Amino acid sequence: MKKHLLILLSFVFAFCIKAQQDPQYNLYQFNQMVINPAYAGARDGISVVACVRNQWSGFKGAPKTSCLSVHGPILNKNVGVGLTVVTDAMGPRSMLGVYGNFAYILKLNNAWKLSLGLNAGYNRFQFNFQEITFKANETSAYFMQNQNYNALDINSGLYLRTNSFFVGLSASHLQNKELYNYALTGDTTGGKTGGGNLSYRLRTHTIFTIGKSFKINDNLIFAPxxxxxxxxxxxxxxxxxNFFINNKLWLGVFYKGQYGPGFLFQYYVNNKFRLAYCYDTGLKDARKLGPSHEVMLGFDFSGTKSKMLNPRFL
Incomplete structure (x- = not known):
């Protein structure tokens, strides 16, 4: 059993390093700033959101993410600005990112708005190579200590919306920057030189989102x-x-492709304060990774009477 679990965790870690580098957010629909810079200013008032996610809590070194975002509209609500701070750790890699967000909001007509967004920021990565076990006894002093890398980062996005519909498209790490690429020089116990290399590149992630709300009655809205x-x-x-109940409570279920199901809720304590929680778990072999937990707190300071009555941004 331990052997199979080790193989599974090795596969997941390799997948995340080579493919799924960016943090995952199941509560993204309640704070789309974390996935699309064009969302800045979309809530019509100042919005502050803090989020913490512990992914795959069943093993040591699993991804842990925290995020703080602040954004709001300026210049007669024609421009959105914001700030996002993210920390993310997974295995031997940890990251701190600070981004400034800018979105230009085009009012196409009385119902439709199109936002063009851009954010630019600074990432600081730390790699603790001492936590990695190499096939060969690595002799390079480079891998005997922690290594730090700094990188500028640029992300872009589009966000089209009405009061009951949204669609978004975003792309991260537009530079596709390689942080390091080093050859392994270790010797095996038989005296042969170890081959291969160890590299890390910030690959571009493309995210597409779409959502629509349907009013069932005065106390119930369905929003897939x-x-x-x-x-x-x-x-x-x-x-x-997702279901919005009595202008107070969001309840939802979801399915993550290639992983498994989960559920979420968001509750409006009052017009300005909301809290959300999400739980998900894998199916079959992915269940061995353990469940994931995500918690979010949101503060909205808006000129409108109530954001609870307008579910357009979930």
């Missing part, structure tokens, strides 16, 4: 959403089925 993500030739998707 879909997210697809593509990176390095690999794709995945999340399908959410």
């Amino acid at each position: 959403t879909l997210l697809t993500q593509s990176v390095n030739g690999q794709g995945n998707g999340d399908l959410n089925l």
Whole structure:
């Protein structure tokens, strides 16, 4: 059993390093700033959101993410600006990112708005190579200590919306920057030189989102959403089925492709404060990774009377 679990964890870690590098957010629909810079200013007032996610809590070194975002409209609500701070750790890699967000909001007519977004920021990565076990006894002093890398990062996005519909498209790490690429020089116990190399590149992630709300009655709204993500030739998707009840409570279930199901809720304590929680778990072999937990707190300071009555941004 331990052997199979080790193989599974090795596969998942390799997949995340080569493909799914960016943090995953199941509560993205309640704070789309974390996946699309064009969302800045879309809530019509100042919005502050803090989020913490522990992914695959069943093993040591699993991804842990925290995020703080602040954004709002300026210049007669024709421009959105914001700030996003992210920390993310997985295995021997940890990252701190700070981004400034800018979105230009085009009012196409009385119902439709199109936002063009861009964010630019600074990433600081730390790699603890001492936590990695090499096939050969690595002799290079480079891998005997922690290594730090700094990188500028640029992301872009589009966000089209009405009061009951949204569609978004975003791309991260537009430079596709390689942080390091080093040859392994270790010797095996038999005296042969170890081959291969160790590299890390910030690959461009493309995310597409779409959502629509349907009013069932005065106390119930049905709002399905879909997210697809593509990176390095690999794709995945999340399908959410959400219900907004009594202008107070969001309840939803979802399915993450190639992984498994989960549920979420968001509760409006009052017009300005909301809290959300999400739980997901894998199916079959992925269940061995353990469940994931995500918690979010949101503060909205808006000129409108109530954001609870307008579910357009979920």
